[in-house]
Amino acid sequence: MDIEVVKSIIDKENVRFIRLQFTDINGVLKNVEVTPEVFLNSWEEGIMFDGSSIEGFVRIEESDMYLKPNLDTFAVLPWTVDGAKSARVICDVYTPDGKPFEGDPRYRLKRMMEKAKELGYTPYAGPEMEFFILPTSEKGEPVPEFLDHGGYFDLLPLSKAEEIRRDIAIALEKMGVIVEATHHEVAPSQHEVDFKYDNFLKTADNAQTVKLVIKTMAIFHGYYATFMPKPFFGVNGSGMHVHMSLFKGDQNAFYDPNKPLELSDDLRYFVGGILKHAKALAAVTNPTVNSYKRLVPGYEAPVYISWSVGNRSALIRIPKARGQATRIEYRSPDPSCNIYLAFAAVLAAGLDGIRNKIEPPAPVEENIYHMSLEKRKELSIESLPGNLKEAIEELKKDDVIIDALGEHIFEKFVEAAEKDWKEYSTYVTNWELQRYLYL
Structure with a gap:
């Protein structure tokens, strides 16, 4: 799309405001709203804004x-406020000297x-x-509180959730995002x-658009959509399983009909890299x-660092599809992550595996949740970090992932995470009050 096409859309749709969108290091979508006149006069050299007010950007x-x-x-x-139409465009962040900003997650x-x-x-991905x-x-x-008590793939006739999901799909289609499926998930009120x-x-970019539309449509219906990974005790949390593949030209580099299970060396090494850096x-x-x-x-989320062909208790699963559809499914990410940084880090890990020919262990087809500790030790199956502090300590030791984030984002990212962990560690929860108040 060139500027003349954009100008014609602005004129035809009578767009009154244009939102210049970008993402901070926490994955939060930000925007600066300008008039079409300002946008058309300044889009090429860039529109200035105050980066000191954005989490993880620069000092005052x-x-x-x-x-x-x-x-x-x-x-x-595809919605208006007081009858005035707005458009959005996703932006890259630059410094005053015309260089890409090292702290821009999209740039990483x-x-x-x-x-x-x-x-x-060329890496491809499709998140759930x-x-x-x-x-x-x-x-x-x-x-x-739960809005409904449905389960996986349940049809809830005339429910508000059905209306919201319908409107989400329609709005995304109008914005150029192709929705392949929407459905109720395992937990009550989960979709x-x-x-x-x-x-x-x-x-x-599309994932950020999807989250914006989901939240907006929920608000328009009088409800609230949350991407919090685990808002309720005792039911499944929200994940963001990511299906990934690498292509060389128009051929899927993960497929090799002459290899065992028709899985290429590139796929194995890519998996090996992710497991190494998991x-x-x-x-x-x-x-x-x-x-x-x-x-x-117990809640279908991966805990153990392993891979499988079909087994959903593993961290990485290889779906049965082959040929151009050969892919891996990375099951640990959740929708609270900054998807630009997550993709950059996972790609860095996978490419490290390919460069260094990192062989993964044998795929595990047993239900790992039911394995004894002795069996997991025998198969050298380790666990993911048990909390944010452990994960941050692992990150500090991994030069490949640090390089993917860049020094600026790495420092700000760790600083924010350690602050959260410190506050959480000293906060008194309702569970503690119920458990210990009468001691």
Whole structure:
């Protein structure tokens, strides 16, 4: 899409405001809203904003930053506020001297994709986005209660959740995101939206759009959508399983009909790299204190560092499809992560596996949750970190993942995570009051 096409859309749709969107290091979508006149006059050199107010960006004495729009992401928002139409465009962040900002998560992913390109690969991904829809109070604040008591694939006739999912799919289609499926998930009030795979960068952009639309449609219906990994005790949490493949030209590099199980060396090495770096990756793909309440046995979330062909108790699963559809499913990420950083880190781990021909252990087809500790030791199956502090300590030791994040984001990311862990460690919970108040 070029600027003339964008201008014609603005005129035809009578767009009054344009949201310049970008993402902070926590994965939170931010935006600066400008008029079409400002956008059309300044899009090429970039629109200046105050970077010191954004989590993990820059200090106040170096606050001037520039947003440069990616015109291919321009889309009219399929809703209006007071009758005025707005559009959005996803931007890259630049410094005043015209260089990409090292602390821009989107830039870190673009950098890793260039490294993949140097090796002849284009990475593709398709995430499964899980979330809960919650009721709200009279003030419009989320109430942590179930909205329904449905289960996996349940049809809830005339329920508000069905209406919300329908409107999500329609809005995303209007914004150019192809929704392949929506359905009720395992837990009460839990839902999933699956959208068409694309290259890592396009998919990350689409994922941010999907989260924006999900939250917006829920609000329009008087409800609240949360991507918190584990909002309720005793039921499944929300994950973001990511299906990934590498292509060389128009051929899937993960497929080899002449290899065992028709899985290529590239796939095995890519899996080997992810398993090698899995503990450090957890800090990026599962970045909150709450993330580790989901990663426990018994709720279909992966705990053990292993891979399988079909077995869903493993960290990495290889679906049965072959040929162009050959792929891996990485099951630990959750939707609270910064998807740009998560993709950059996972790609770095997988490419490290390919470069260094890291052989994974044999695939495990038994239910690992039912294995004894002795059996897991025999098979050398280790566990993911048990909490955010452990994950951050693993990240500090992993130069491959640190390089993927870049020094700026690594330092800010660790600083924020350690602050969260310290606050959580000293906070008195309701569980503690119920357990110990009468001692």
